[in-house]
Amino acid sequence: MRLRFGEFELDPEAGELRKAGRAVRLPPQPFQVLALLARRAPAVVPREDIRREVWGEDTFVDFDQGLNSCIKQIRAALGDQAENSRFIETRPRRGYRFVAPVRKARPLGRRMWIAAAALVALAAPAVWLGTRRPTASPNLSSAHEHYLEGRFFWNKRSEQGFHKALGCFRRAIEKDPRYAPAHAGLADTYNLLGEYYFLPPTEAFPKARAAAEQALAIDPNLAEAHTSLGCVRSRFDWDWPAAERSYRRAIGLDPTYATAHQWYAELLATMGRFDQALAEIRLARRNDPLSLIIRVAAASIYYFGRRYDQVIEECRQVLDMDPGFLPAHQYLAAAYEQKGMYAEARAAGRRAARVAELRNAHALAGLKGVERRRLVELIRRPQPGKDPSYVVATVYAALGENDKAFEWLDRAYQERDSTLAYSRLDPSLDTLRSDPRFESLLRRLGLAL
Numbered sequence: 366m367r368l369r370f371g372e373f374e375l376d377p378e379a380g381e382l383r384k385a386g387r388a389v390r391l392p393p394q395p396f397q398v399l400a401l402l403a404r405r406a407p408a409v410v411p412r413e414d415i416r417r418e419v420w421g422e423d424t425f426v427d428f429d430q431g432l433n434s435c436i437k438q439i440r441a442a443l444g445d446q447a448e449n450s451r452f453i454e455t456r457p458r459r460g461y462r463f464v465a466p467v468r469k470a471r472p473l474g475r476r477m478w479i480a481a482a483a484l485v486a487l488a489a490p491a492v493w494l495g496t497r498r499p500t501a502s503p504n505l506s507s508a509h510e511h512y513l514e515g516r517f518f519w520n521k522r523s524e525q526g527f528h529k530a531l532g533c534f535r536r537a538i539e540k541d542p543r544y545a546p547a548h549a550g551l552a553d554t555y556n557l558l559g560e561y562y563f564l565p566p567t568e569a570f571p572k573a574r575a576a577a578e579q580a581l582a583i584d585p586n587l588a589e590a591h592t593s594l595g596c597v598r599s600r601f602d603w604d605w606p607a608a609e610r611s612y613r614r615a616i617g618l619d620p621t622y623a624t625a626h627q628w629y630a631e632l633l634a635t636m637g638r639f640d641q642a643l644a645e646i647r648l649a650r651r652n653d654p655l656s657l658i659i660r661v662a663a664a665s666i667y668y669f670g671r672r673y674d675q676v677i678e679e680c681r682q683v684l685d686m687d688p689g690f691l692p693a694h695q696y697l698a699a700a701y702e703q704k705g706m707y708a709e710a711r712a713a714g715r716r717a718a719r720v721a722e723l724r725n726a727h728a729l730a731g732l733k734g735v736e737r738r739r740l741v742e743l744i745r746r747p748q749p750g751k752d753p754s755y756v757v758a759t760v761y762a763a764l765g766e767n768d769k770a771f772e773w774l775d776r777a778y779q780e781r782d783s784t785l786a787y788s789r790l791d792p793s794l795d796t797l798r799s800d801p802r803f804e805s806l807l808r809r810l811g812l813a814l
Contacts, residue, residue, distance in 0.1 A: 368403045370465040370657060376402055376678050382442065390640065391442045394419060395435040399442075402453060406463035409456050433708050435462065447619075466513060476666055488525035493616035508544040522658055524563045530554045545587045548580035553624075559783060560600055562753045566781040570601035590621035592628060595757065599632050600783035603810050608632055623653035634666045635786045635812070638732040642666050657683050662749050668696055668703075669790035676700035703792050753777070755784040759793040770794075778809065785810060 374383045377400040391399065397419045402410055416428050419435075436453065445452045447591035454462045496614045502796045515533030518526040531554050537547035552573045558568030574597045580590035595611030612629035615622060616688045626649035633642035646663045653659055664679035680697035683690055690777070694713050699711035777785050788794055789812045797803045807813040 366469055368467050368469065370403065370406075370463075370467045371443075375400060377404070389442050392438065393433070395438040396441070396574065398432070398435045399439045401601055402461055402463040403467050405463070408468045409460050411460040411464045413461065454555050464611060468510070468513065473752060486800045505583065508537040508541035508547060511540065512544070512547050515547070515554070519550065519554055520556070520656075520658065522561070522690070524561070524591070527554050527558050527561070527563060542582050545580045545584035546589055548583065549574050549589035549593050552576035552580065553596070556593060556596045556600065566601060566783060568781075570781070573597050573714070574601075586618055586621045588615040590627060591615035591618065592622065595625075595632075596628055600786060601781055603786065605632065605636060605811060614711075621652050623649045623656060623659060625658075626652065627659050630666060631662055634790070635651070635792065636667055637672050657687055657690050658692065658726075661690070664696045667788060668700060670791075671703075671792065673700040673704050689770055699793075709738070732787040753782060753784065754780055755788075757803070759791070762796050767797060767800060770797055771800070771806075773804060778806065786812075788812070 366377070368377070372385050373389070373581060374763060375381075376383075380393070380396060382391050382399070384531070385559060398415060399419055412432065415432060420428055420431070436455075440447065440450075442576075443452050447455060448465065452463060452465050454464045455464055465730065511533045515530040515537065517530075518533060519530040520526075531551065534547045534551040534554065537544055538551070541547075552575075555564070555569045555573035555576065558564040559566040559573070563569075573593060576591050577593035577597060580587055580593065584590065591611050592615040595608045598611055598729065599608035602608075609629070609632060612625055612632060615625040616629065619625070626645050630642045630645035630649060635646060643663075643666060646666055649659045650656070650663065653669070660679055660683045664676045664683075667673070667675040667679065676696055677700050680693040680700070683693040684697070687693075698710045698713035701707070701713060754773045754777035758770045758777060761767075761770035774785075785806075788810065789807055794803070804813060
């Protein structure tokens with residue numbers, strides 16, 4: 366039986382520990398201790414049990430020194446620390462406890478491991494702290510399993526992944542209607558379906574609000590649910606003070622919840638508070654160092670702060686981990702455009718979806734002849750429901766057709782396009798800033814200086 370936790374897979378029978386599909390060297394005795402702790406998670410394993418099962422009854426060695434050495438080797442292999450441990454918790458005078466979620470697993474391919482690593486690192490603090498650990502109840506245990514599966518698909522940041530996540534969270538709620546994290550997961554999925562243009566914002570965000578409020582009705586102290594509601598308030602209501610209160614409440618309840626730090630950082634960037642935003646995104650990364658989307662969120666903050674070389678560096682690191690991660694391609698293309706590196710921008714854009722293709726039209730200044738005419742024709746025949754109004758507006762701005770740009774920005778406002786939150790900072794709208802209509806838009810958004 367293989368066991369999966371974080372980015373690791375443990376095969377006790379084969380004596381193998383793998384990280385992202387690659388073997389991790391661990392001597393036999395520390396391996397046996399790790400396997401014992403993982404099998405019994407989340408229970409505390411007494412030191413005497415470890416002595417009996419790993420060292421044997423008739424051992425004559427210095428057991429305490431040997432066990433301490435094993436724990437140090439395990440923590441080194443897992444990249445863990447005794448303080449604020451993600452995996453092994455020391456229980457003084459009692460023993461040790463494996464604190465990360467552990468699942469029975471089939472072997473995963475390397476690319477699946479990359480996505481799984483980002484997922485479980487995200488899910489671990491949210492599910493296993495405080496009173497939210499699963500109990501022995503079969504329904505709750507099953508709901509928890511569906512919840513973890515939903516977070517896995519949610520973290521892929523793809524349309525298919527989001528819809529699979531919806532199914533997982535709904536099954537979790539069917540198993541246990543009062544399992545609040547599943548309602549928060551449902552809310553987060555609707556939040557991102559609206560933000561990523563896979564559902565109309567006027568459809569997605571009200572569903573997200575309802576699910577978040579249901580989670581809070583069940584558990585008013587659930588950090589994930591306050592985070593979900595903060596997302597609705599910032600990306601749909603454009604109520605910045607209320608959103609900030611929600612994020613700060615979430616962080617106060619669970620300082621280790623990485624998504625709360627990430628979304629709060631994005632809100633701070635929206636408001637032009639870049640130093641605070643960068644400090645907050647660093648906290649998100651500290652709590653979830655393997656998350657791809659948190660790295661892209663850092664890139665987005667650098668982008669809106671006009672620090673394009675750092676955007677490129679962050680996105681390249683993400684793409685080294687997962688070459689198909691769409692958000693990284695989009696910000697990479699945008700950063701290349703702003704630096705005037707149009708060939709690189711088009712290459713990055715070709716690896717993304719149609720949204721990225723339209724964004725790539727920002728590089729029109731670097732295009733000539735047939736290619737320029739093709740992009741002009743493309744944007745003059747936008748596809749309703751497929752080409753986001755905000756993106757169309759940015760391309761018209763690049764073409765110098767300001768009236769058309771404002772027409773599409775007004776459409777974006779009517780549609781509650783969440784991307785409008787970045788309009789005060791977006792470099793692709795710089796050509797519009799001297800127009801009084803732009804200041805009027807910012808006032809309607811509550812973003813005017």
